[in-house]
Amino acid sequence: MLLHDLLFRLRTLMRHAATENELDDELRFHLERQTDKYVRSGMKEAEAVRRARLEFGGLDQVKDECREVRGVSFVETLVQDLHYTARTLLHSPAFTACAVLTLALGIGANTAIFSVVDQVLLNPLPYPNPQELLAARGNDSLPNLEDIQRQTNSFVSSGGINIEPMDFTGTGEPVRVHGAYVDAGLFATLGVQPMLGRWISADEDVKGGPRNVVLTYPFWRDFLGHDPSVLGKAIRLSDNSYTVIGVMPKDFTLPRELADVFVSLWVAYPDAAAERDVHFMHTYWRLKPGVPLAQAQAEIAQVDHRLAEAFPDSERERGTVLIPLHEWLVGDVRPALLILFGAVALVLLIACANFAMLLMARAVARQRELVIRASLGARNGRLIRQRLTESTLLALVGGAAGLMAAKAGTTLLLALKPAELRHLNAIPMDARVFMFVFAISLLTGLLFGLLPAWSASRGDIAEALRENARTTATGVSRRPLRSFLVTAELALALILLAGAGLLIKGFLRLRSVNPGFNPANVITMYLQLPGTRYPQIPMQTNFRRELLARINSFPGVEAAMITDLPLAGNYVGHRVVVDGQATRAVGTEPVVQTLSVMGDYYGIMQIPLRSGRDFSAMDRERQPRVAIVNEAFVRQLLPGQNPIGTRIDWTRSSEPHVWMTIIGVAGDVKHSGLNQPVDPAVYAPFSQNDEAWRKFMTLVIRSRVPVASLVEDVKKQVWSMDSQIPVSGIQSMDDLVAMSVAQERFNMLLLVSFAALAVALAGVGIYGMVAYRVNQRTHEIGVYMALGAQHRDVLRLAMKDGVKLGLLGIGLGLTGAIAITRVMVSVLFEVKPTDPAILIGVALLLAAVTMLACYIPARRALSIDPMTALRSE
């Protein structure tokens, strides 16, 4: 039975043309016999033909039913419909182009954002069993990490990493590279094997162990020219010779850090490795399979407790909070990405509404054709299917075009990406993105094709014919849908516009925050003195002093240096003690930023001194120690006191205090970000530095000459003093400020472009509706004018509906915006999501766009010639 059915279907499908002919022959034969019969019974030939036809019913309909019961009709009609659709679409290129372009914009924008969401939020981390990986919030020291690993059972392994600059020398110019100081457990934890050679083993990861290095692929490629026999060779890093034992695979990346080479912390920096109370390592953990996070967290809390008891001075306030690695990586960008994804979905809805209206307008234009086909026996279902074929075909073509638009869009996104997305080097169009485009196109085509098709098929033929007879009444049955679409479009556009407006306002607020310094015309460069050649502070101080003197001798150039620049993301924090204040419990003293400076730092950065004096050449070695604090320091630690003359020092466990005297108060500087509060800071002269590890410094140079030439001159001066010191991090202070708000700018630019797209689409939508109405009411307007209506009256008549719907949409949009913009709180800076000025502003803007979109087509009504309009009836 089943086999018979299948063979039957197959045969019919194979013999498609023959089957069709046979069906024709069979039915024709029937009609002829019936006609014969009537003729023989005495009927006239013509009457007999008519009678036979009438009795038989719709020939097309019967054929359709026959095809259907033969079971091949679906494929067959699809092919037929596609053929028919392609032909009709090619006949109306303007319509086709409009529809495809509209959808390409909507789908393209969605696809671009989806591919970022896909890559950032949905893609699994590039490590085996990534669901087992955890990260700790906050940093820790290697001894603590080792203790926890020893005393817990929940973890397969754990590892720590800290990135410090290293100097790679020996091939051309010295280069500053990112050195990853790690322990042996890190790679067992991440679970990635080197492509060549091996990882640092546990027995090598000890104080005095062999100086081995594992390279990343880019380092191996760029500096060692893909040398396949690199294993066992020696390279020079920060004045030490390291043996290459491994090269990581090409696609390997660390979870969050950027690194070029990996060395053992115990081998490369044993002092730091042994330091329990300096928490500078990112730590990663791999859970044993099946162990729940809560259990691991509970276990680790017990160890934390034991550590706090054993080392109350330093470990009392620390605690390990574990979070799934994926969460830790994308938690910050998720809200912004989801908001953008939501926004771009609204854009697609608007594009779809326009698409539906285009289809409706086209259906009306083709009404006569449809009526004729319906009266020839084509069933409603068949007509709907044909129109769905058309809308789906258009949507798929639109989707394909959208894919191309998305490709261009992602290139743009990559150029704009903020630091939080810095791992996003490429946005590949993977299978998921293709599925997304396909699904979204198909859905768009079916859903938004069905709307107008359904609304058009409801009316029976007689009604359609009647409507066709009097053009003034045409489309009455479709008005509610069209009005709904226009209203919805404007409401959605308003919501997007409100979101964009809020982000713009927040961004302008952020940019108008005074950073506390003047970034204009300041260029910065980072240097680090190699510890091997500059182990003692006096050598470091001499180098700094000499370099500054040389640069300051350039005409029109002023230079100074500081340990860490504002907005660059770093500072060294110390606990501080204020002389004369009640002694606080060890480990609870306030933490302040500590910054070392040399030269006229405040003058070059134009940071105002609020009171006291600046450092002078006299504040140098073997002189009384001095410090300048910021206003936040005074506010928080010396409220209501005159800070000048107050003595402070870092907390020291052993040595007696060597007090620094506060000689001045500098204006607050936004060190951690324009949207971050200012923390207390202490500036001290480099020349009185007593920490030999402060080997790094950033030059700040204000110049009246073009910066580009200056950079080379400064490099030459550095290398004339020491040819092995890399000069890196060359950027202007302006760029640094811009980079610090890159995430905010990224959000704002994207939402603004989506809003602009939405407004343009909505404008086109309402324009189309008004133009269509004017077209349909030519006769009515002609009569109106013939009766003596003024231009103003005609304009009002033509614009009335559009403006009314527009205002309704704007009103609904305002309500929607107030409800929806709440989700944006996390990405807004000092702006309430219901900021009235913004809401009113965007409503007015959209109202203006609406008026314009109504006015342009309405003006066409004025050119209607009453006589022509009346005659055309």
Add this chain to the structure above:
Amino acid sequence: MPSQSIDLPQGTLDLLILRTLSLEPLHGWAVSERIQQISSDVLRVQQGSLYPALHRLERRGWIKARWGTSQNNRRAKFYEITKAGRRELEIEQHAWQKLTAAVSQILETA
């Protein structure tokens, strides 16, 4: 044609076609004529629904079609009942008789 003719109840067309074809192979037009004749013009086949029914029966394998020559020497598509068709006819006929008997019993007694 008498004005008293009635349209076929749903589902009975297949049964009548099978019955008609169980006597001899016929083409479509002849099937409709035969049903009308035998029922003394009481039953009228909607000609539009005859052909989809024939094609459906053919797909189910109860009848098969071949092209032949009609009485007036024209090429026509003849339908012929198959073995499976005869079995089906018997089942359907039996079911029909049971149904009509039950219905008339209710009509007479109730």
